[in-house]
Amino acid sequence: MKTYQRIRVTAVLLLGLILNVNAEPLWSNKQSGGDDWLLGTIHLGDDSLSTLPSSIKMAIDSVDIVIIETDLSRVSPSDQQRILMQYASLPAEVTLKQTLSEPVYKQAQQYFANYGVNIEQFSHFKPWLVALSMVQMSYAKLGLNAENGIDNQVQKYALQQGKKVVGLETYHQQINFFNQIIEQFPEVTNDDLILDTLSEIKHFSDLPQVMITAWHNGDMQVFEKIYRDTLGTSKFDAAAEQILLINRNHNWVSELEPVLNQQKVLVAVGTLHFVGDKGLPLLLKDKFELTAPNGY
Known part of the structure; x- marks a missing residue:
């Protein structure tokens, strides 16, 4: 079950006020008399993200509450796995192979074989978990992990400083978003989900490093381009944008x-x-x- 224990919901910067140019995406409304900070994060990071910048620590030190997507400190690893299995398991009489067309199943099978993994271990899980596992494996190969993710570091530092940490969503809610994509958009098939994932892994192999570099530089134009390039090319993209971004933003x-x-x-x-x-x-x-300077 180790394949599933490390899977985290990846869904991807936040709201802003005053951008610090040539620095991490951290905003403040202090110039207009406020006392709040807003930080754009990256969920998985490499060694270059392993230390939380001092500017972010200072912002955390100055507030009473730190709000993040999900407070995983309240959900044990065993409970995370149990919840994941609850939402990601197929009905007892259904197998993964039955949910995909033969050509798409074979493509997924080959992808896992390239990593020395037998697709049969996913036989009783929904295609979206298979897709997340594909992404997780490609990111791990690049040296990316959740420990170096900015979300994880913000939460750890906030708790160390005795700050109140609040999650906007429960782990149940985050995991179930992937079911909603298929349930609420019947025009999107399981084949679409797997094919879109394989395509993005292939054609955007440099995306993680591009995002990390842009994060270090506070370059929002790069993130705007990533948004356009990765969320505007398929039926699955449109559905994922609605469920994972637009609805949650509202x-x-x-x-x-x-x-x-x-x-x-x-x-x-x-x-x-x-x-x-x-x-x-x-x-x-x-x-x-x-407000935001420099035309943004």
């Missing part, structure tokens, strides 16, 4: 508004929530006095 705005008005807060969520015409900056524009 839900988060409702949760964040009263907290930001009443407390000193740092919010840290994945980078791609911060870009696009349905991104958090635009959704918050009418509710908060958001």
